[in-house]
Amino acid sequence: MAILITGANRGVGLALAERAAAHKNTVIGTFRGKTAPTLSGIQWEQLNVEAPESHQELAKRLTGVQIDLLVCNAGVYLDRGAALSGGYAKPLWDETFAVNVTGVFFTIQALLPNVQAAQGKIAIISSQMASDTTAPGGSYIYRASKAAALNLGRNLATDLKRQAIPVGIYHPGWVQTDMGGSGADITVEQSAIGLLERFDALNMATSGCFETWDGRNHPY
Template sequence: MTILITGASRGIGKALFDGYADAGATVIGTHRQPDAGAMRELDVADPASHARLAASLGDTAIDLLICNAGIYPDKGQSLDRGYPADMWAQGFATNVTGVFMSIQHLLPHLRRAGSAKIAIISSQMASDTHAPGGSYIYRASKAAALNLGRNLATDLAPEGISVGVYHPGWVRTDMGGASAAISTEQSARGLMDRFAALGPETTGCFETWDGQAHPY
């Protein structure tokens, strides 16, 4: 089984990378630094970087693509004076366009695997039912990633490729903060179970790390 994880150098991505490697899978991780070992260079906001990664994989078949790379650029921004336009552009370039380009460029590799899977790491902050205010860029971009995943599930279903969207939990990372509820290892273990259960019957799902269906 070959798995590719974007944004695998730290946080949840690193925990997923380690978890799959320990389980004996072939794991390819990406980060924004030059290639190092099992880590490949990828800036998800750069189309040329995607093209280089895809070309470097040759005829590799990818069984599971985990679109994990993401940013939270607007934490603590002021409604009156914050949220500049370039911050919006950066957030969507990474969290939405970056997800789409990852899937688009790696689609030939997913097709080679037959019944491949795509997992998009979104957030409960993508849900219309979870709206306490603030973090407009992060919320909007994760909502767009959720919409993207559900529509891709429809288009890819005839090819046998399943797509799931996931809330990883409130995790103790640089993004989630030290007071978050669960560790990266707990989140990764739960997510790995969710990805294993993903298939044609559940494609288009939006689920939490611990197996609950999340309202859209």
């Protein structure tokens, strides 16, 4: 199986890439820096999800390559701890939405022919913070961006039903990464094992699902 994972140079993305490669999948991992990570067994491709031209260049390099599973994982959380009074500056909104929302959309749009060629699947890593049902306040930018990513996934699931391409949206857990911090609940390995099981189980009957890494339905 060929899997493409965005933001695969560290965190959850790296753990997903390592584990998928160890299970003999062909893994294309994207990174946004200038130099490809040294980890072998993964085909590294440069992608800055904020830049539409970067998507076009990647799509060109991958012309004719079948992708069985596209994982939109790259993300940022820039407004942690911001104060309602005076915080949440406009540049933080712009960058967060460029990565977490339009970044996801342009990744899928650019690589859809590759997924279609494989009759593949699409996974979007959102967050429990996307949920309108659980609305504890704070982190307005990140929450709004992940809610938008969830909404994108739900609508893509409808549009891609005709092509029998399932789309799933996932909360990876509170994970020990640079984003999650060392005090988070679970390791990257636990998150990756759970998510890969969820991706395996994704089919047309479950398309549009919003699930946690350990297989629970998450309230929208």
